Amino acid sequence: MHYPLRYIEWSEDKQRELGRIHEYPSMHSDELFVHKLVDAIKLNHRIWVHISHESENTGQHIVYARPFAEELPYPYQKSLARTITGQKDYPSSLQPEYWVWNGDSFERISGYDYSMAALDIARRLLDHYWVENGVTYDMLYTVLDADRQKVMFFLSEVRHG
Known part of the structure; x- marks a missing residue:
């Protein structure tokens, strides 16, 4: 529909x-x-x-x-805005894109840029945490970059111990 x-x-x-x-x-x-x-x-x-x-x-x-204003607590907000506005590629279909907090800024995670159907991306958006290759990530913020057809997942690695 x-x-x-x-x-x-x-x-x-x-x-x-x-x-x-x-x-x-x-x-x-x-x-x-x-x-x-x-x-x-x-x-x-x-x-x-x-x-x-x-x-x-x-x-x-x-x-x-x-x-948009300062949506996440310090220290994330400035890096979040810079990362969202700084991307320039233009794919033809909706794709996920993953960014992890490295302590100072958001860094793109490579190797997870696979194509997903829109419904699969929606299912991922329902999660608070994402586990990939034994690493648990907290979903901090999500942005649909309609200009680039990317769903940007901003993550923070959950440290166990």
Whole structure:
């Protein structure tokens, strides 16, 4: 099934809509899940934080968002913004991308850039932790970079012991 999706800017101060950010006239339901499950989206080189989302009985889906600010506690926030805005590749289909905190900044994890169906990416977005090759990662933040068709997973390695 396909559904229309609109992104609307929301003002917490004014408790009202400020206007349309972007609209997708028709989106496959699997990709719609990804759009609703991420913490933020990058559209037209601007980052928007998801506040809430809803669906109407007409089949219309809406995501309410506000401009990105300092979303994660220090020391993550500046590195998060730099990493999101600094990527320039443009793949043709939705793909996951993994970034792990190295103590100073987010560093891309290589070797996990495999193709996944949108529904599989949505399933991963439901998890708080991800285990790969015996390493447990905490999901700190997720961003759909619509400009590049990448779902960016920002992770922190969980130290056992």
